[in-house]
Amino acid sequence: MALWNKKRRTGAAGTGGHPVDEVLPPGPMVAYGLQHVLSMYAGVVAVPIIIGTALGLSTQQTTYLISAGLFMSGLATLLQTLGVWRIGARLPIVQGTSFAAVSTMLAIGAPLGGEAGLRAIFGALIVAGAIALLIAPFFTRLLRFFPPVVTGTVITVIGVSLLPVAMRWALGTANTPGYGSMRNIGLAGATLLIIVLIYRFLGGFFNRVAILFGLVLGTLVAIPFGATDFGRLGDAAPFQLTEPFHFGMPTFAVGAIVSMLVVMLVIMTETTADILAIGEVVDKRLTRRDVTGGLQADMLSTTVAGVFNGFSVSAFAQNVGLVAVTGIKSRFVVAVSGVILLLLGLFPVLGAIVAVVPLPVLGGAGLVLFGTVAASGIRTLSKVEYDGNANLVIVAAALAMGVIPIAIPEFYEPFPSWFEVVFDSGISAAAITAILLNLLFNVRRGQPEEAPIFAEAPAIGTTYEGDTEGIVVEHTDTAHPTPTRPRRRVPDSHH
Secondary structure, three states, rough: HHHHHHHHHHHHHOOOOHHHHHOOOOOHHHHHHHHHHHHHHHHHHHHHHHHHOOOOOOHHHHHHHHHHHHHHHHHHHHHHHHOOOOOOOOOOOEEEEOOOOHHHHHHHHHHOOOHHHHHHHHHHHHHHHHHHHHHHHOOOOOOHHEEEEEEHHHHHHHHHHHHHHHHHHHHHHOOOOOOOOHHHHHHHHHHHHHHHHHHHHOOHHHHHHHHHHHHHHHHHHHHHHHHHHHHHHHHHOOOOOOOOOOOOOOOOEEEEEEEEHHHHHHHHHHOOOOOOHHHHOOOOOOHHHHHHHHHHHHHHHHHHHOOOOOEEEOOOOHHHHHHHHEEEOOOHHHHHHHHHHHHHHOOOHHHHHHHOOOOHHHHHHHHHHHHHHHHHHHHHHHOOOOOOOHHHHHHHHHHHHHHHHHOOOOOOOOOOOOHHHOOOOOHHHHHHHHHHHHHHHEOOOEEEOOOOOOHHHHOOOOOOOOOOOOOEEEOOOOOOOEEEOOOOOOOOOOO
């Protein structure tokens, strides 16, 4: 197989085409595409379960959300990999339901509960996604104001804000006889242990699907203890086409839209980093148009998702790593992943299987899943320079603002309602604080003193100002790179 892969890649290069545009034989295409789906499936279905549980939805309604999430992830992946007009990065990027918006969506929907909460969430997603779609071309010119000190802090708060959710899951379903029992806590611990053991003793493919395996094996362990009810599978339809506004027409509130727009800016920042990373992995130079197209695919998919009962979508970083590990660079392989996700979304019974996973089992897996998000933010912050600047103050203040609504949920109740919606989300509070303080301390005369986010991203060219279509720039270690015209890539030209 290794020899075959070597010949295949050599052949692609020999024809003058880029490996990103290579079309593999059907068998390997499906196998590699399925591998991508297995690596990100748990992340896609976790968000609908979080929202459905928090809003008190029925099992059937939660199952519908799971199917809609899978369906929209498939559409978004196809848009990102294949592209339509200028929309889409046309790179091997898997799109899935984003965790970044969970806290804000809970802050918007939980007070209303049920379908009313969903309608408020979808309304905010539609408007915020549409606005972000329009500003994406301008956003790529402003990324110099989003250095790692900002993005690292925000990503850390995303993980921290979700960890309490996993802890509550570990206790079980509230207001039930077994809530908080040692049985439930034991199931969560067993699931966590299974995932850790997979990471420790199994490598390669098993590491990439450790979360999914933990959910499956944890559910099997729960069966003898009577914690799993498979009878609910009978409530799911074998086939169901996601229909627009299934839960009713969305509602729109200014505070919710503003709060969600802040999250869209964070998602665009994360997606930009993922696009730059995948460009380096596949050894392809990117222009600003590539980055802008990728962001527009994200935001258009999020807007459409609000119509078709899905949630915000973004690039999945774990799949960027999978491309690096396997060396399979074809975007058409990832497009096959999109088709698989579409099929999973069209068969609600598959979503029902996921929905019967006991909450304690989901809690054990969630501790690892959400903790990994926080760890990613900490890793980014570890690369930030703290000597001779105020970055430590920026991180400290932003983390504090992000933790306030997590530690004391009622803290902002005396504030105006619009302010409460925006700052009652830890992710929104941390993002606003970090951005404003970075502008205050690190930006002088319109130029950032700390290297922008691209400095922490792979060595890929991009311009910051005054660029036109087709102009790229060499990545440098300075904060203000100089634009150059496109030219043939020279090996080892970056460091």
